Amino acid sequence: xxxxxxxxxxxxxxxxxxxxxxxxxxxxxxxxxxxxxxxxxxxxxxxxxxxxxxxxxxxxxxxxxxxxxxxxxxxxxxxxxxxxxxxxxxxxxxxxxxxxxxxxxxxxxxxxxxxxxxxxxxxxxxxxxxxxxxxxxxxxxxxxxxxxxxxxxxxxxxxxxx
Numbered sequence: 251x252x253x254x255x256x257x258x259x260x261x262x263x264x265x266x267x268x269x270x271x272x273x274x275x276x277x278x279x280x281x282x283x284x285x286x287x288x289x290x291x292x293x294x295x296x297x298x299x300x301x302x303x304x305x306x307x308x309x310x311x312x313x314x315x316x317x318x319x320x321x322x323x324x325x326x327x328x329x330x331x332x333x334x335x336x337x338x339x340x341x342x343x344x345x346x347x348x349x350x351x352x353x354x355x356x357x358x359x360x361x362x363x364x365x366x367x368x369x370x371x372x373x374x375x376x377x378x379x380x381x382x383x384x385x386x387x388x389x390x391x392x393x394x395x396x397x398x399x400x401x402x403x404x405x406x407x408x409x410x411x412x
Contacts, residue, residue: 278411281314282383285407287400301404308389308397310404315382337361338371348383349410351376359391367391372401378410 274285277292277299286292286301293300301310342357353376360369372394374385385405389397 274407280411281381282312282411283409284312284404286404290400303389303393303397303400307393309387310401311384311386312408313384313386315384341370346374348374348376348405349378349408351378351410370394370397372398374405379412381412383410 274287274290275292276283276285277294278284279294279297279299281297284299286299289304291302291304291306293302298311298313301312302308338358338360340356341359342355344355346353346355353374356373356375358371358373359367360371362368368391370387370389370391372387374383374387376383385408387397387401
């Protein structure tokens with residue numbers, strides 16, 4: 251009985267995320283389709299999209315890249331090794347699925363000279379048919395919790411077309 255109850259709660263939670271993601275503007279190019287909240291601003295680039303929060307403090311960039319001949323883990327490790335050069339530190343990373351594709355996320359923190367967390371960089375990386383996709387997000391660290399909810403909705407709405 252408890253399992254059924256928790257299963258129903260899980261389904262309701264997933265459906266509420268889908269409903270929330272559906273309340274927005276659909277953007278589609280030849281590579282992917284996403285739903286962007288109406289209050290967020292978009293700049294369309296032929297193969298990519300840049301999305302900024304209403305107050306301009308957070309942004310998301312979604313880009314497909316040419317075919318890569320290395321694994322997803324190797325690609326992410328190469329990106330991670332360069333970040334300490336820019337005073338950015340890995341705070342969290344993990345695996346997830348984006349449009350049923352294996353993906354990795356990495357949360358980096360940028361600190362100021364007083365060692366106070368100022369900015370976040372939350373990156374998602376995945377492959378589809380050897381094409382590499384990157385989702386770069388950044389913003390003020392103080393807004394991370396709020397921004398991450400919107401970012402998760404946008405990322406979960408992403409459908410890769412090729």
